[in-house]
Amino acid sequence: MKEFDFGMVGLGVMGRNLLLNMADHGFSVAGLDLDPEKAASLEKEASEEHTIKGTTSAQEFVSLLQKPRAIMLLVPAGKPVDAVINSLLPYLEEGDIVVDGGNSYFPDTNRRVEELDAKGIHFFGMGISGGEKGARFGPSMMPGGNESAYERLRPIFEAIAAKVNGEPCVTYLGSGSAGNYVKMVHNGIEYAIMELIAEMYDLLKRGYGVSDAKIQQLFEDWNNSELASFLLEITADILKKEDEVTGKGLLLNYISDTAKAKGTGKWTSQNAMDIQAPVPAIDAAVQMRDISKYKEERVKAAKSLTWEAPAEDTDVDTLAATLKDAFYFSMINIYAQGMAQLTIASKEYNYGLNLEEVAKIWRGGCIIRAACLEDFRKAYQKDQHLPNLLLDETLGASLVATQTAARNAVKMTVDKGIPASVLMSAVAYFDSYRSEILPTNLIQAQRDFFGAHKYERTDKEGIFHTEWNS
Known part of the structure; x- marks a missing residue:
């Protein structure tokens, strides 16, 4: 039988x-699913x-594959993967x-790498972005694991990936859970940009x-400018879709405002706090989804916590x-926060990430693809050690030129009583990052006052404590 x-x-x-994408590119592929209908429908x-074979038998499935075998799992994260x-x-x-192709939490990937390495088996965590259409015609893929073992996967992955200027939107990212970590931050950025558009x-x-x-026309115009991105593109399309149930107006106006989430944005925020990587725009986007769930309370509050916007x-x-x-x-501030988190995490977890390569593989196929990613790639090409895109x-010059508009937009949201957590967080992040002096000296004094936590001085070396009540 053919291998x-x-x-x-x-x-x-x-x-x-x-699998169909791989078959389109001349690879012979086999699929395993416990559901006989899915196995049969593949063929x-x-x-x-x-050349495609579907089966419900794990033993038969493994026996079909040429050695060393290359197997991808696309099952729900967590216990199903194990x-x-x-x-x-x-x-x-x-x-x-x-290869785990799902959105697994990166510590789980580290554990699986160690467990399977002890058995001589290579385990990869690989983020995949682009949805079902991307999977069929060209996704962005983010693999991490053993570098030498990646050579077995590389020809297949490069063939099926989205292409930008002839370059495949996939590359080896680093050891261990590097791939899952990059995809996690990708999703955090996705949360923030979606909230910004909203x-x-x-x-x-x-x-x-x-x-x-x-x-709708504005978003379509924006998408034909330097703001071009997949998320703006689909938003313009959403604002065209008529409601087929009522036949009256846009479908969007009938959709519940209680947002769902699968957890990757939350993981991004949680880990950013663990490694002290400030990502306030991503944090704000996660929190806005959480606030949306309290619909009953919001309805009550809307009746009593009123605001009359000036005409x-x-x-x-x-x-x-x-x-x-x-x-x-x-948008630039959102990406800057996410990329800075990747920079910090790469050092913390010894991933060895190349941020130019990350920006490159995000230019096509993935949900956060945008024209500005080519600008980011060039920035990292100039300085591979760039700690933050704002530098x-x-x-930086483009942000200085557009900051007045951002500040005015914040004023508009305040005057109108419209919540804009991500917009406000972007401005606050920019102002914090560009501040040579922050008021955190007062926080240090407060900590020393009530907890004797000590502080450092600006005029001499050492650690100091003051008896503030004396």
Whole structure:
């Protein structure tokens, strides 16, 4: 029987589409799923040119693969991943490779790397971004694990990845859980940009009464500028979709405002605090999703905690121009926070991340792909040790030029009583980062006053304590 190039466990939409993508590029692939219908439908979807085999037997599945075997898991994060690994282990051999393609929490990946390394098996954590369409026609992929073992995977992954200027949106990122960590931060950035877009929409719609059609046109125009990004593109499309149930107006206006989340944004914020990497815009985006869940309380509060916004005549074109620059300013600050977290984490966990490569593979295929990522790639190309994108001369100048608009946009949200946590956090982060002096000297004095925690002085070396009451 023919030996297959690659195996996939989990034949849901993502797993099936990735296998079909591989088959399109001439690779023979096998799929394993406990659901007989999914295993059978995989073969039915294959064209005559494809070499695809579906099965429900782990033993048969492993026996189909050429050695060293390359197997990807696309199952829910957590216990299901461990369960699948344990079901495969009796049939695996030294040198085989197992790739977790889900959004696993990076400490779990570290544990699995150690456990399987003891058995001579290579374990990779690989973030995949781009959704079902990306999986079928070209995702962005973020693998981390053993560098030499990656060579077995590289030809397949480079073939199926999205391409930008002929360059595949996949690269070896680093050891251990580097891939899962980068995807986690990718998702944190995604949370913040989604919330930023929502804040702009809210300010335009509720704050200034701009019509849905005009907002749609603005977002479409923005997406044809330096703000071009996948998230703006789909937002413009969302604002076109009519409601088929009622036949009256946009579907968006009938969707609940209680947002859901799968946890990767929360993980980004939690770990950022662990390693002391400030990401206030991402934190704010996570918190806004949490606030949205308290719908009943918000309805009550809206009746009593009132605010009458001052009336004003506003030219929509002038408003749009201000918000466009404010969006750019905030977006760059969001990416800067996420990339700074990756820089700090790379040192903390010995990942050896190359931030130019990260920016490069995010330019296509992934959910946070945007025109500005090419600017980030150039910034890291100039200085591979750049600690923060705000320190890049070109990007810094663009932020200085757009900061007035961002500040004015914050004033607008305050005047209108529109919540804009990410917008405000972006401005506060910028002002904090550019402040040579912060008022944290007072915090140090307070800590010493009530807890004798001591402090350092600006005029001499040493650690000091004062009897503040004497």
